[in-house]
Structure formats: C-alpha cells, structure tokens
Amino acid sequence: MTTESGLLGLAFAAADTLLEVDGDGKVALVLGAGPGPGTTADAWQGRMLLDLVGKASRKSLSEALRTLQPNIRTAPLDALISCNSERVRRARIRLFQLPELAPAVSFAITYVGTAFTLAVPNAPILLNAGGLLGRVQAVLQEGAVALGLAVSFVEVAGLDQPGEAHQRAAARINAALQTASLDGASAARLSPEQFALLRAADAASDLVDEVRDAGAAEGIDLAALVTRTALSMSGPAEPTIRALRFALEACLTEGVGRASVTFSDSLKRTLKEAEKFRAIVRQQNFTLEYQPIADLATGVSITSRPSPGSAVTGPPTRSISRRSWA
Incomplete structure (x- = not known):
C-alpha cells in the first residue's frame, strides 16, 4: 500500500466527498462519491462552490470561508447539496486550510439521509385540535397499534411570516x-x-430535520422545537383523552415546552380522581341529593329526582357544559 492510497483510505473513512477549492471559490480537485444515485462528484470539477449548495446554505458557508483560520478545522456546517435541478441532499461540511496550500481550502463532505425533491408538495388538509382528539380516541379504542403510541408537539418559530417562500x-x-404521522x-x-x-412510539423520522429541510429548500432557516409524550395503551381511553385536551391547551397558551409536562400532570391527576371516585362508590361513602336528567342534545338539565329527605327541590339552574374544539 502506498502512502497516497493509505491517506485516501483514511480520508474516505471520515467523509464521502473531498474537495479542494481555489482562491476564487472554484472546485480545483474533487474525489469521492456524488450526492445521489446517478450523480458523480467529478461533474463538480471547475464549478463554483456556492453553486453546489442550496440557497439557505450559502450565507453560512461564505461566512465559514471568510473566518477560516489556517490549521484549524471548522465545526461541521449543515448544508443542502444539489443532486440535480429537482433534488437535494442534506450534508455536513468541514473546512480546513494548510498554510502552504493557501489560498486553497480543503472540504470534507458527509451526506446525511437520502435525497429529496425541491418540488413544493400539495399542502394536505390537517386536522384541528378536536379532530386530533377524535382520531386518538378512535385509535386507542381500536387497540390496533401493538407497539404503542406517542403524540409529538411541534413549534416552528417564524413560520407565519409573510411572503411566498x-x-x-x-x-x-x-x-x-x-x-x-400515524x-x-x-x-x-x-x-x-x-x-x-399522533405517531407510532417507535417512529424513526426526525421532525427537527424535516422542518429544517423544508425551510432550507426555500432558502429559509427554520428551527423546530419538538416535545413528545407517550400514550398509555392500557385502561380506558377517557383519562388519556382528557389529559391530551389539557396538553393541547397548554401548547397553545404556553408553548410546546409545557405540553408534555401538562399531559403527564393531568393524566396523573385524572387517574387519581378516578380512583378516589371509584373508592367512594365502592364504599357507598356518599349521600344522593338529586339525580339530574339531562337533554343530551343540548346538555341542559331538565329535571331531577330528589332523594328522600333531601332539601333539594329542583335541578341546578346552570346547564351541563361541554367544550367544543370544532
């Protein structure tokens, strides 16, 4: 084995593609694999480096080149590498400069995940909060998912800014x-x-990466905050649905950081209250004051049946409230 082949082997153990870029930002030397099936890194020879990366990656890459110090390897930069006019691939890039080769700069590129399209997909119609609660309840009652379920809460700051991008x-x-989603x-x-x-508990896709890639495809730097809470697959669905309702409210009012905590706290409280109620009924440790009869269509109590000796002479004046998420 020659020294040259040994050095190449060591280099490719740490990266998929190696580049040498001259002082004008043009690729002078390229070795290794292309970013996707049917592509070769050789096609990059003579091209401008910034033409090879997505729009969202150009600013950070230009800044890394400007601030590069000789003999100091940079931290990895996340970038989108162009495969062709329609597809890109996520990559991590490191820069290094040997003083004797200046102003040339060496690049080591490692690809992450698979290539994806730049075409804008048709936006699907997503559920609202009420629809999600109904979906979770149906799945829990069916018991069709053996490996468990989880709900992930996602917040993308800055997504609601104006503009086509x-x-x-x-x-x-x-x-x-x-x-x-499931x-x-x-x-x-x-x-x-x-x-x-709602997701399978063992779902592998990284939602932070999904959001970042979606923004990068449009030249926007987006970051997602993601929290996750596992759902109980045993026992009745009602306590889980109630806890999830409170978690959705917390997500809207306090952000996704509180959603999982609220779900856990609410579920514990609900189960504790349910057990307390079951104990009261089991021990008959209560006095029946009245038995309301309600109109299920409106939630209004229309009459009652007072127990013998009760001072209650009629139903309460307020109706039985039901919150709507529609």
Missing part, C-alpha cells in the same frame, strides 16, 4: 408532518406555527 415552506412542513392522516395544525401529530 414562507407559504411554500409551510406547505412542505404540512406534508412532511402528515407523512410522519397512517399518514394523524397530524393537526393548532395555530400557524404549532402542530401536534
């Missing part, structure tokens, strides 16, 4: 979250920048 990014995010039909948009989706 943000509108296209929102369409991409809608489609990505819907695809990542059966491709269990994602909800709670507000212009907040989402929740």
